Amino acid sequence: MEEESKYHSGLSFPFYIARSEICVNAAGECIGDGIFAGHDFDAGEHIIAMKRPLVVSLSTERLVDTCANCFAWTEGTSIGSRLYVPEGIKVQTCAGCKRFRYCSKQCQKEAWNRGHKHECKNLRPISNREIPKAVLAAMEILIRQKHGLIRDKDWEMLCRLDTHIDDFKRNGKYAEIELMAMGTSQFSWTQDTFSKDFVAGMYARVLTNSLTLITPTFDPLGIMIDPTLGHINHSCDPNAYIVLDGPEPAIRTLKPINKDEEVYISYIDPTNPYARRQSELKARWSFTCKCTKCQKGATLDEDKWLIRSEKMAQKYKDLADAMIELEDLGDNEANYVGESEDEKRLAAIQWKAFDMYEDEQQTVDPQEAIKKIEDGMRWCYQSGLWPINRQPYAAFRDDIIVNMSSVGNYPIAFAQCAKRYKYILPKLYPEIAHPLRVVQTWQTAMLTLYLASEEGAMGIAQAGVDMSLIAYMLVIEVKFMSRLSHGANSRFAKSVSKKFDEMTAELHAKLGPNAEDLMSNAIPRQRELFMEMGDWLQY
Numbered sequence: 001m002e003e004e005s006k007y008h009s010g011l012s013f014p015f016y017i018a019r020s021e022i023c024v025n026a027a028g029e030c031i032g033d034g035i036f037a038g039h040d041f042d043a044g045e046h047i048i049a050m051k052r053p054l055v056v057s058l059s060t061e062r063l064v065d066t067c068a069n070c071f072a073w074t075e076g077t078s079i080g081s082r083l084y085v086p087e088g089i090k091v092q093t094c095a096g097c098k099r100f101r102y103c104s105k106q107c108q109k110e111a112w113n114r115g116h117k118h119e120c121k122n123l124r125p126i127s128n129r130e131i132p133k134a135v136l137a138a139m140e141i142l143i144r145q146k147h148g149l150i151r152d153k154d155w156e157m158l159c160r161l162d163t164h165i166d167d168f169k170r171n172g173k174y175a176e177i178e179l180m181a182m183g184t185s186q187f188s189w190t191q192d193t194f195s196k197d198f199v200a201g202m203y204a205r206v207l208t209n210s211l212t213l214i215t216p217t218f219d220p221l222g223i224m225i226d227p228t229l230g231h232i233n234h235s236c237d238p239n240a241y242i243v244l245d246g247p248e249p250a251i252r253t254l255k256p257i258n259k260d261e262e263v264y265i266s267y268i269d270p271t272n273p274y275a276r277r278q279s280e281l282k283a284r285w286s287f288t289c290k291c292t293k294c295q296k297g298a299t300l301d302e303d304k305w306l307i308r309s310e311k312m313a314q315k316y317k318d319l320a321d322a323m324i325e326l327e328d329l330g331d332n333e334a335n336y337v338g339e340s341e342d343e344k345r346l347a348a349i350q351w352k353a354f355d356m357y358e359d360e361q362q363t364v365d366p367q368e369a370i371k372k373i374e375d376g377m378r379w380c381y382q383s384g385l386w387p388i389n390r391q392p393y394a395a396f397r398d399d400i401i402v403n404m405s406s407v408g409n410y411p412i413a414f415a416q417c418a419k420r421y422k423y424i425l426p427k428l429y430p431e432i433a434h435p436l437r438v439v440q441t442w443q444t445a446m447l448t449l450y451l452a453s454e455e456g457a458m459g460i461a462q463a464g465v466d467m468s469l470i471a472y473m474l475v476i477e478v479k480f481m482s483r484l485s486h487g488a489n490s491r492f493a494k495s496v497s498k499k500f501d502e503m504t505a506e507l508h509a510k511l512g513p514n515a516e517d518l519m520s521n522a523i524p525r526q527r528e529l530f531m532e533m534g535d536w537l538q539y
């Protein structure tokens, strides 16, 4: 790989692929590979950075506003937290296929040469048809291989990834795989090259080995499949993560990793309770997770309730009983709490919370989503069962911030950010340069800055509060942490640095020659005031 040689010159190769002890079958035999550190790494370093994943497929909603080559998402956030996207950028539809859009002639040309020229004409007659992203990804893989556009080494590594066909046959989903594979063959015009079974295997491989394509601020854009990235195994207590800098994915370390230690990322939200993590991994990736965290079972913070199940208010016991009677909660393994009657009630209450969460996540209209999120947050809060950092209570809060911002209710979004900053981020992401902690702090900083620019900070600032200094304090934090979370040369870290420079210049102009002293004296007090704002809202 040409990109490999530029890293760690003088050091041994940064990673290697070998048999992993975590992937074992029922007989205890190692049946899978993983990625291992080629030398020692500190936290906040990158292990691999590559030019782009082998194949990417944008989700249907993102096809209209995202460049299919460099993945620049052109819709700006109202609070400016996506400053890494060049200003004024727009995407234009490919005149041939009318499906993909590009932000420049250069991007269109790169995609064309990478393989689009072999599919563009064939996609034209089906331009109005919605094609699932996994089918589009499998189509691209087959087309590129048919035309000799995938390197032998990549193809060989890709084909080594497990298809999990036997699991699909066992869980009754194979018929669906075959159907999708038929579409993949037909739309890609590769029936002459690849057998039906081979295509079914490749489609299944995409389903079980793809990762989420994300922006540098972790908004999901689609899926990516890559032979190297696809070899990284999962842990609910990962020592690494994947971050994208435009089209360039990098594996970065969350914790120090010693030479020959296995590198793990998390395929799911590792802040979820034990049973939910297990069930999600089993359903989507067909394995029973035995990572160090799962070995501790439901004993960690993610599984703590505020009170014991038998202490639940009678009202909630009654509601739970009604739910158990009405809903089919028999197969409720993702919410498993325990065997007693009260624990089963607790599982039903939790089921309802996650059901509400999944429903609001599917809701496109922000006003409607806000109503659903508020119902969900109230459910968690008023039940008296949820610690503030237990899921999905914490995840509801992330969504209320996004939706309140998108309808222009910045004061509430801000107060929720303050609560999250004070109570949730340090608990859920104890590593200070955890990429989600950094990105959410950045979102808070930009929201604060926006409010600082509004007359009277839209009525939220109280005596003594200086919103621009609070924003500055948060930007300083992100500036230092983003070097570790995203890399000093990443577009994200550079856009944060640029914002920091602009804010520094403005504050100097406003405060005069003693600006530095004035700021360093005032910031600790502003931090205290910001922390107090974390208690403004009841929930």
Ligand SMILES: C[S@@+](CC[C@H](N)C(=O)[O-])C[C@H]1O[C@@H](n2cnc3c(N)ncnc32)[C@H](O)[C@@H]1O
Pocket: 020, 022, 023, 024, 031, 032, 033, 034, 160, 161, 162, 208, 209, 210, 229, 230, 231, 232, 233, 234, 235, 285, 286, 287, 288, 289, 290, 291
């Ligand atoms: C993206 S692949 C990772 C590479 C894979 N080990 C291989 O050799 O092809 C995902 C698959 O790896 C296995 N796997 C990943 N993490 C695992 C874990 N923590 N425990 C058991 N199996 C795991 C599962 O079979 C899963 O479906």
